[in-house]
Amino acid sequence: xxxxxVLTFSGVALGAIYFLAASGLSLIYGLMDVLNxxxxxxxTLGAYAGFEIATRLPSSFGAPTLVILAIVGAxxxxxxxxxxxxxxxxxxLYGKPISQILITIGLDxxxxxxxxxxxxxxxxxxxxxxxxxxxTHIGGLYLPxxxxxxxxxxxxVLVGLELFLALTRYGIIIRAGxxxxxxxxxxxxxxxxxxTLVFVIGGAMAGLAGILYTIVFSGDLVSPNQxxxxxxxxxxxxxxxGLGSIRGSAVAALVVGLLQQYTTFYIGGHSGWAQIxxxxxxxxxxxxxxxxxxxxxxxxA
Amino acid sequence: xxxxxxRSGPLVGVACLGLFIVLPFIGLHLPWVLPGxxxxxxxxxxxEVLALCFMFAGxxxxxxxxxxxxxxxxxxxxxYFAVGTYVFDIALTxxxxxxxxxxxxxFGVSLVLAVVLxxxxxxxxxxxxxxxxxxxxxxxYFLVESNPHNxxxxxxxxxxxxxxxPAFLSGAVSNTRNLYWIxxxxxxxxxxxxxxxxxxxxxxxxxAVRENELRLDVxxxxxxxxxxxxxxxxxxxxxxxxxxxxxVIGTAVPSVVASTTVTLSILIMVVLGGxxxxxxxxxxxxxxxxxxxxxxxxxxxxxxxxxPAVLRVPLSxxxxxxxxxxxxxxxxxxxxxxxxxxxxxxxxxSAATLLSVFKKS
Numbered sequence: 001x002x003x004x005x006v007l008t009f010s011g012v013a014l015g016a017i018y019f020l021a022a023s024g025l026s027l028i029y030g031l032m033d034v035l036n037x038x039x040x041x042x043x044t045l046g047a048y049a050g051f052e053i054a055t056r057l058p059s060s061f062g063a064p065t066l067v068i069l070a071i072v073g074a075x076x077x078x079x080x081x082x083x084x085x086x087x088x089x090x091x092x093l094y095g096k097p098i099s100q101i102l103i104t105i106g107l108d109x110x111x112x113x114x115x116x117x118x119x120x121x122x123x124x125x126x127x128x129x130x131x132x133x134x135x136t137h138i139g140g141l142y143l144p145x146x147x148x149x150x151x152x153x154x155x156x157v158l159v160g161l162e163l164f165l166a167l168t169r170y171g172i173i174i175r176a177g178x179x180x181x182x183x184x185x186x187x188x189x190x191x192x193x194x195x196t197l198v199f200v201i202g203g204a205m206a207g208l209a210g211i212l213y214t215i216v217f218s219g220d221l222v223s224p225n226q227x228x229x230x231x232x233x234x235x236x237x238x239x240x241x242g243l244g245s246i247r248g249s250a251v252a253a254l255v256v257g258l259l260q261q262y263t264t265f266y267i268g269g270h271s272g273w274a275q276i277x278x279x280x281x282x283x284x285x286x287x288x289x290x291x292x293x294x295x296x297x298x299x300x301a
Numbered sequence: 302x303x304x305x306x307x308r309s310g311p312l313v314g315v316a317c318l319g320l321f322i323v324l325p326f327i328g329l330h331l332p333w334v335l336p337g338x339x340x341x342x343x344x345x346x347x348x349e350v351l352a353l354c355f356m357f358a359g360x361x362x363x364x365x366x367x368x369x370x371x372x373x374x375x376x377x378x379x380x381y382f383a384v385g386t387y388v389f390d391i392a393l394t395x396x397x398x399x400x401x402x403x404x405x406x407x408f409g410v411s412l413v414l415a416v417v418l419x420x421x422x423x424x425x426x427x428x429x430x431x432x433x434x435x436x437x438x439x440x441x442y443f444l445v446e447s448n449p450h451n452x453x454x455x456x457x458x459x460x461x462x463x464x465x466x467p468a469f470l471s472g473a474v475s476n477t478r479n480l481y482w483i484x485x486x487x488x489x490x491x492x493x494x495x496x497x498x499x500x501x502x503x504x505x506x507x508x509a510v511r512e513n514e515l516r517l518d519v520x521x522x523x524x525x526x527x528x529x530x531x532x533x534x535x536x537x538x539x540x541x542x543x544x545x546x547x548x549v550i551g552t553a554v555p556s557v558v559a560s561t562t563v564t565l566s567i568l569i570m571v572v573l574g575g576x577x578x579x580x581x582x583x584x585x586x587x588x589x590x591x592x593x594x595x596x597x598x599x600x601x602x603x604x605x606x607x608x609p610a611v612l613r614v615p616l617s618x619x620x621x622x623x624x625x626x627x628x629x630x631x632x633x634x635x636x637x638x639x640x641x642x643x644x645x646x647x648x649x650x651s652a653a654t655l656l657s658v659f660k661k662s
Contacts, residue, residue: 111621289433
C-alpha cells in the first residue's frame with residue numbers, strides 16, 4: 001500500500017510536468033492550428049539555460065538560490081525562444097499550416113544540432129541543493145522533495161492559466177480565438193498579438209517543464225535530445241485530452257503520468273517488459289481514440 | 302525546337318538509371334565531389350552510400366504518394382521501415398527461415414500492422430493524425446528497445462545472419478555490387494508502383510482527398526478507403542526499404558533504424574525535393590543522404606579545426622546545417638528542388654512564347 005501511495009505521488013509529479021509541456025502545445029494548436037515541433041526544443045533550451053545559470057554563477061549564492069534562479073532562467077529562456085520563433089519563423093507563414101510544422105521541425109533539428117556541437121551529446125549534471133535529493137517523511141511515507149516542486153509548479157501554473165484565461169482581456173481573446181478565430185478577427189481584434197502571447201506562454205511553460213524534468217526525473221542531467229523525447233508524451237497527452245483544451249490536458253497528463261508510473265513498477269520489473277510504462281501510454285491513446293476520436297475534452301466539430 | 306519540358310523528364314530518368322546500372326564498372330576518381338575515402342566511384346564505400354541513397358529515395362517516393370498526393374502527414378513511416386528490418390532480420394537470424402518465407406512474413410506483418418494502425422489513426426484528421434502515427438511509431442521503438450524474448454537485441458541491436466541467404470547476397474565485400482543493384486531495383490519498383498497508382502483513377506481521388514475531403518464525402522465517395530490504400534501502399538514500400546537496409550548494412554540498431562529521426566529525415570527529403578512530384582522525392586533523398594555523408598566527412602577535415610569556435614561548431618554539425626538548409630527551403634522555395642526547376646522552365650518557356658509572338662508581329 002505504501003508503495004502504491006509513493007507511486008501515485010511520483011505519478012502526479014510526472015503528470016504535472018506533462019501538463020506543463022502539453023498545455024502550451026494544446027493552446028498553440030487550438031488558437032493557431034500549428035503543431036509546434038519546436039516545443040521539445042524550448043524544453044531543452046530551458047534545461048540548458050538552467051544548467052548555465054547553475055554552473056556559471058558563483059557558488060557563494062548558495063545552492064537553493066541557484067536552483068531557484070535556474071528555474072526562473074529556464075522559464076524566461078523558453079518564453080524568449082518561443083517569442084522569437086513566433087515572430088521570425090511562424091508569423092510570415094500564416095495560412096500555411098504544413099509549412100509552419102515543417103519550419104518548427106527544421107528549427108528543432110538545427111538548434112539541437114547546435115547544442116550537440118556546443119555542449120557535446122553526453123548528458124551534463126546540474127548541481128542541486130541536498131534537500132532536493134532528500135525525501136520528506138510524511139505518515140510513514142518517504143516522498144522525494146523534488147516531486148513536491150513539480151506538483152507545486154503544475155498546480156500554480158494550472159490555476160494561474162485558468163485565471164488568466166477566465167479573467168483578463170487577453171485571456172478572453174485567446175479563448176474566443178480558440179473557438180472561432182475568424183470571428184474574433186472580424187470584430188476588429190488583433191489576433192496576431194494573441195498568437196505571440198500564446199507562444200510566449202507556451203514557451204515559458206515548456207522551459208519550466210524542461211528544467212523540472214531534469215531535476216525531478218532524470219537525475220539532474222541535461223542532454224540535447226531530452227526535450228524531443230518528452231515531446232512525444234506531450235503529444236500523447238494533448239491528443240488524449242482533446243486538442244485546444246487546457247482542462248483536457250490537465251486530466252490527461254495526470255492519467256498518463258499515473259499509468260506510466262504504475263505499469264513501470266508493477267509490470268516493468270519482469271524481463272522484456274522494461275518499456276511497458278512508455279508502451280502503455282500509447283495503448284491508452286489507441287483506446288481513447290477508438291472510444292472518443294476527439295479526445296476526453298475535445299470539442300464536437 | 303526545344304522539347305517541351307514535360308516530356309524530357311522520363312528521358313533524363315532513364316538515362317540516369319542506365320548510368321547507375323553500369324556505375325559499379327566505372328572506376329572514376331572524383332576527389333572533390335565525393336569526400337575522403339569515398340572518392341573512387343565504384344569503391345565499396347561509395348556503392349554502399351549510393352545503395353542507401355536509392356533505398357531512401359524509394360521510401361521517399363512512397364511517402365510522397367501519401368504526403369504529397371493524398372495530403373496525409375504521417376509521422377510514422379519509420380514504424381514500417383523498422384518492421385522491415387527487424388522482422389526480416391529476426392526470421393533469418395533467430396528462426397533461420399529461408400529467404401522467401403522471411404520476405405513473405407515481413408510484408409505480411411507490415412500489411413496487418415498498417416491496416417490495423419491505419420484504421421485507428423485515420424479516425425482523426427490533420428495534425429492529430431500526425432501525432433497519433435508518431436506515437437505508434439514510438440511505441441514500436443519502445444518495444445524494440447525492451448528486447449522481448451531477446452529477439453531484437455535491445456540497445457545493442459541485432460546483426461543479420463547470412464547463413465540462410467543465397468551466396469550472392471552474403472555480407473562479403475565482393476557482394477556490395479549486388480546489394481547496390483538490389484537497392485536500385487527497389488527504387489525502380491517503388492517508383493513504378495507509385496507512378497502507376499498516382500496516374501490511375503485511385504491516384505486522382507488521392508489528390509481530391511488532399512484538396513477537399515468534405516466535397517468527396519458529399520459526392521458519395523468514401524475518402525477513408527482511399528486514405529487507407531495510400532497509407533498501406535506507402536507503408537509496404539517503407540517495409541521494402543527496411544529489408545534493403547538490413548541487407549546492405551547488416552545490423553539493426555534501434556536509435557538508427559526505429560527512432561523518429563528516420564521519419565523526420567524522410568519528411569525532409571520529400572519536402573526538400575518537392576512534395577507531390579514523385580521525381581522530386583527521389584532527388585531530395587539523394588541530395589539529403591549525399592549532404593549528410595559529405596558534411597560529416599568535411600566537418601572532420603583538419604583545416605576545419607583551425608577555424609574559430611563560432612564558425613567551427615556549427616559548420617561541423619551536419620544536423621545543424623541540414624536543419625538550416627531545410628528551414629531556408631521551406632521559407633524561400635516551398636516547392637522544393639522540383640519547384641525551382643519547374644519554375645525556371647516555365648519562365649524560359651513563357652519567354653520563348655513571348656519571343657515568338659514578337660517575331661510574328
